[in-house]
Amino acid sequence: MKRILILFLALALAACSGHTLTTVRVRVDTYVPDVYRSGQLNLTTATLFLPDDDGDGTYGNDPDGLALKLPKLDILERARLRTRLSLKNTGSVAASVSLEVHVAPPGDGVIYDGSGDYTVLAGSVALNPGEEKPLDLEAILGEADPAFSLLKGGDFRVGLAVRLTGDTVNYTLEQADVSLSGRLFEAIPD
Amino acid sequence: MKRWILLLLAIGSAMAAAQGVRQQGLGGLILPGPGAAPYNPAYAVYPSTYAEGEGFRLPLGLLRLVLPLFPETNAPGYFYDRQTFKERFDALSFYDQLTHLDSFLFNPARSPDEVVFSIGKDEITITDGQGNPLNLDFSVGGGGRMASALTPPALLRVPLSTGVPGLGLEFTLVLGLGGLSVEASQDLEQAMRSGDLARCRSADPSPCALVGRTSAMGGVGLNLAYATPLPEIPGFEGKVYAGVRGEGFYGLGYLEAQATARPTFDQDGNPNGTEYEVRYFYSVPGNGTGFGVRADAGVVVDYQGFTFGLGVRNLVGFTRWSGTEVTVQNGSSSEAPAVRQSAGFTPAVFLNGAYRLPLEGGSLLIGADFSSADSSFHLGAEYAVGPYRLRAGAGLEGGFKFGLGGGVRLEGFSLDTALTVHQAPVVRGTVYGLALSVGF
Numbered sequence A: 001m002k003r004i005l006i007l008f009l010a011l012a013l014a015a016c017s018g019h020t021l022t023t024v025r026v027r028v029d030t031y032v033p034d035v036y037r038s039g040q041l042n043l044t045t046a047t048l049f050l051p052d053d054d055g056d057g058t059y060g061n062d063p064d065g066l067a068l069k070l071p072k073l074d075i076l077e078r079a080r081l082r083t084r085l086s087l088k089n090t091g092s093v094a095a096s097v098s099l100e101v102h103v104a105p106p107g108d109g110v111i112y113d114g115s116g117d118y119t120v121l122a123g124s125v126a127l128n129p130g131e132e133k134p135l136d137l138e139a140i141l142g143e144a145d146p147a148f149s150l151l152k153g154g155d156f157r158v159g160l161a162v163r164l165t166g167d168t169v170n171y172t173l174e175q176a177d178v179s180l181s182g183r184l185f186e187a188i189p190d
Numbered sequence B: 001m002k003r004w005i006l007l008l009l010a011i012g013s014a015m016a017a018a019q020g021v022r023q024q025g026l027g028g029l030i031l032p033g034p035g036a037a038p039y040n041p042a043y044a045v046y047p048s049t050y051a052e053g054e055g056f057r058l059p060l061g062l063l064r065l066v067l068p069l070f071p072e073t074n075a076p077g078y079f080y081d082r083q084t085f086k087e088r089f090d091a092l093s094f095y096d097q098l099t100h101l102d103s104f105l106f107n108p109a110r111s112p113d114e115v116v117f118s119i120g121k122d123e124i125t126i127t128d129g130q131g132n133p134l135n136l137d138f139s140v141g142g143g144g145r146m147a148s149a150l151t152p153p154a155l156l157r158v159p160l161s162t163g164v165p166g167l168g169l170e171f172t173l174v175l176g177l178g179g180l181s182v183e184a185s186q187d188l189e190q191a192m193r194s195g196d197l198a199r200c201r202s203a204d205p206s207p208c209a210l211v212g213r214t215s216a217m218g219g220v221g222l223n224l225a226y227a228t229p230l231p232e233i234p235g236f237e238g239k240v241y242a243g244v245r246g247e248g249f250y251g252l253g254y255l256e257a258q259a260t261a262r263p264t265f266d267q268d269g270n271p272n273g274t275e276y277e278v279r280y281f282y283s284v285p286g287n288g289t290g291f292g293v294r295a296d297a298g299v300v301v302d303y304q305g306f307t308f309g310l311g312v313r314n315l316v317g318f319t320r321w322s323g324t325e326v327t328v329q330n331g332s333s334s335e336a337p338a339v340r341q342s343a344g345f346t347p348a349v350f351l352n353g354a355y356r357l358p359l360e361g362g363s364l365l366i367g368a369d370f371s372s373a374d375s376s377f378h379l380g381a382e383y384a385v386g387p388y389r390l391r392a393g394a395g396l397e398g399g400f401k402f403g404l405g406g407g408v409r410l411e412g413f414s415l416d417t418a419l420t421v422h423q424a425p426v427v428r429g430t431v432y433g434l435a436l437s438v439g440f
Helices: A008-013 A150-153 B001-018 B021-025 B041-045 B060-066 B082-088 B091-098 B186-194
Strands: A021-027 A036-041 A045-048 A067-068 A076-089 A095-104 A117-128 A133-143 A155-165 A169-182 B113-122 B123-129 B138-141 B153-158 B167-184 B212-227 B239-266 B272-283 B290-303 B306-329 B332-344 B347-361 B362-371 B374-385 B388-396 B400-410 B413-423 B430-437
Touching: A076 A095, A076 A117, A076 A150, A095 A133, A095 A150, A095 A169, A117 A133, A150 A155, A155 A169, B021 B374, B021 B388, B021 B400, B021 B413, B021 B430, B041 B212, B041 B239, B041 B290, B041 B306, B060 B091, B060 B430, B123 B186, B167 B186, B212 B290, B239 B306, B272 B332
Parallel strands: A021 B113
Antiparallel strands: A021 A169, A036 A169, A045 A155, A067 A155, A076 A133, A076 A169, A095 A117, A095 A155, B113 B123, B138 B167, B153 B167, B167 B212, B212 B239, B239 B272, B239 B290, B272 B306, B290 B306, B306 B332, B306 B347, B347 B362, B362 B374, B374 B388, B388 B400, B400 B413, B413 B430
């Protein structure tokens, strides 16, 4: 995804104004194959790292996430992250599921260990046996956030860590996207 | 300074291509008569049956371009009020007003508040903030057609006397855009519609491409035309006029540009970038020369109150520009001497017709035209009662357009006004404008 589609810049110029917010939305969930977007967390698979593109035959254990190479976004005003996971406790005891979204520099081999990476979105939900609940998370990052300058650079890794405490929970990843927004006119010198 | 000159040239050429207020009220319809002679040389001797004197066209569109009161279209604001320009200027509104200089647009096309480029593993969409897809295709004029002896409308015409009835000699200053277009390839269009990139990956280079084209030229020209009413044809109760014209130009400058962008994919089929190519050819004195000649012909028939005209421009033509071609590909550029040439039979057909229906106390004029040069079509009607006129018309001219107008003809004073309607580029929607002309 190196230097994302200049194809679009021609159009952006035609639809460009001081009031136009240009947003590049990367749908991270689409990089998770359909067959793995739904599944079961259990004692064997209590942690999932998504997406997984290491091709090692086991899905959900890739520690370096998805590499994104977007244009350098000096005009970035805000970054918005959204995830939605629908969950159902199919076990016999109470369970808890946590979700974290991490971003890291492109050279980071393990983006979920807190070393060199940033946790930009985190939350959890408790589920009683048989209970069904979504885990909806959203965050908007601005200049003050430590991860902001990394996102501004356009070259970063992103991934989701889903962890289970409990017995068995069925999950479906419904949404996971990163939206980077800025105004092209801000690039005009004062 | 160069920027100001470019802006003035753009305004000048847009004004040259601008339509009269009566014509705008008729939805862009070009009526039979001497005013249509540039499209059909036979009209040079056709009586002014359908013509009406029109006053001075007020360039209302200029107000939007130069007054700080309209910051969304005020391009000069860049030079004296950079902050307002950055916050309020809208490139799409400016473009829309510049290409409709003959009217003041009440609601020029407005860029969306948000443009969202959504990218997934197998999908790409471009929408506004509400999720509505943006229009990838738009075209103005000939859509950036390539070198041709068919020159843009003349900015200035100076008739020279020949002393021979029906023979006209004219000196012209030609300046204008050959059009502008942005076009998505069929594959890209379908990929965007379905959100499926499979067809874009089917070949290398990708068949999904976005192509922008434009061309512009300037030159001085000379045309020699001869038109005459033909002798009566036995058994035919109508009247026929015929005309021919030869036109030549010497080029003062030419630019032809094409930009192509297409996505690239990695070995797993994931989009990993874009390759782009910009090619432009330019010819200016000192770097090249240009000239062209062409022959036009036309015929007009009056029959039982109906008038039909058929004009064929560039019936045969030759044009040649020598200059430099620059290719910019993925950041690196190269240039080489190049030639643009076209020759032979590449006609542009213009058809129009009109009929005046007498009514009690007034008359109803109806007409239609078609031009193959820009694939335009218009249909319009004018109701005249005493000194008053009411007009309406519709057509296709780089999108749907509609006109509604009125006029008054008094002793020593005339006023024409038109409400114009056209389709907004890129964002769709309807744009309304007002045109006005006053005569004393």
